[in-house]
Amino acid sequence: MLARAEAMTQTEEIVNKAMSDGVPAEEILNNGFIAAMAIIGDKFSEGEIYIPDVLIAARAMQASVDKLRPHLSDEARIDRGTVVIGTVKGDLHDIGKNLVKYMLQGSGFNVVDLGNDVSAEQFAEGVRANDAGLIAMSALLTTTMGSMKDIVDGLEEAGLRDSVKVMIGGAPVTQEYADRINADGYARDAGSAVHTAMELLGVE
Numbered sequence: 001m002l003a004r005a006e007a008m009t010q011t012e013e014i015v016n017k018a019m020s021d022g023v024p025a026e027e028i029l030n031n032g033f034i035a036a037m038a039i040i041g042d043k044f045s046e047g048e049i050y051i052p053d054v055l056i057a058a059r060a061m062q063a064s065v066d067k068l069r070p071h072l073s074d075e076a077r078i079d080r081g082t083v084v085i086g087t088v089k090g091d092l093h094d095i096g097k098n099l100v101k102y103m104l105q106g107s108g109f110n111v112v113d114l115g116n117d118v119s120a121e122q123f124a125e126g127v128r129a130n131d132a133g134l135i136a137m138s139a140l141l142t143t144t145m146g147s148m149k150d151i152v153d154g155l156e157e158a159g160l161r162d163s164v165k166v167m168i169g170g171a172p173v174t175q176e177y178a179d180r181i182n183a184d185g186y187a188r189d190a191g192s193a194v195h196t197a198m199e200l201l202g203v204e
């Protein structure tokens with residue numbers, strides 16, 4: 001893979017060239033970036049590339065998408081849905097959560113990042129304030145996995161459980177645990193998280 005600065009420069013050059021050739025911004029976004037990010041996600045899931053590669057790709061994409069944004073039509077800006085993401089209460093590990101965020105953003109989701117140490121109340125408020133369709137929760141400690149259940153229960157109490165899907169992940173988390181706490185989905189890595197998010201939100 002390319003070094004970060006090189007990747008940024010090359011991405012920018014390709015975008016500038018495509019725009020001066022008259023390629024619509026929507027096409028650059030959908031057929032260029034989003035398609036490329038899907039490949040990055042799959043390669044990462046398959047162990048062909050590693051965390052620094054994903055970060056380089058995500059940052060190069062982010063910088064160019066920022067430039068592309070003013071040229072996108074309102075319709076093209078409509079995304080695959082809003083996801084509220086955070087690392088659960090008591091847990092400060094956010095590297096994996098950030099990777100999931102970048103992959104979701106790169107795949108056309110609007111992602112609201114609540115950071116780490118996020119409580120049930122904060123998740124519920126995040127869903128309400130952003131009209132989110134999906135919550136993505138991360139936990140890296142066996143001791144904080146329990147917060148995931150509290151958050152699912154908190155959504156129920158707040159009357160939001162029927163209007164929002166819940167996806168969970170993090171090294172100690174499993175599909176079996178997701179089933180046990182009544183989460184809607186689990187993914188083992190950032191690449192698979194995109195596929196799970198698409199399935200849960202029913203988007204292609």
Ligand code: B12
Nearest residue numbers: 091092093094095096137138141142169170171187189190
């Ligand atoms: C970096 C790190 C830290 C850093 C965190 C920095 C940061 N900003 O994140 C610091 C130093 C702060 C830290 C602190 C602690 N840590 Co720590 N830490 C790690 C370490 C080395 C790497 C974790 C990591 O980032 N991995 C890389 C990312 C990319 O992987 P990931 O998080 O698993 O994410 C991937 C998937 O899980 C998935 N995923 C993640 N989130 C989500 C969410 C969704 C929705 C989905 C779908 C998927 C998904 O996709 C990601 C990308 O593929 C691990 C050991 C290890 N090798 O894993 C220990 C580890 C997690 N830490 C551990 C411990 C014990 C602690 C401390 C309690 C230590 C202490 N005594 O103070 C504290 C706890 C602080 C707290 N309250 O959270 C233990 C946990 C044991 C356990 N099973 O409970 C580990 C396993 C180390 C060990 N072997 O003992 N830690």
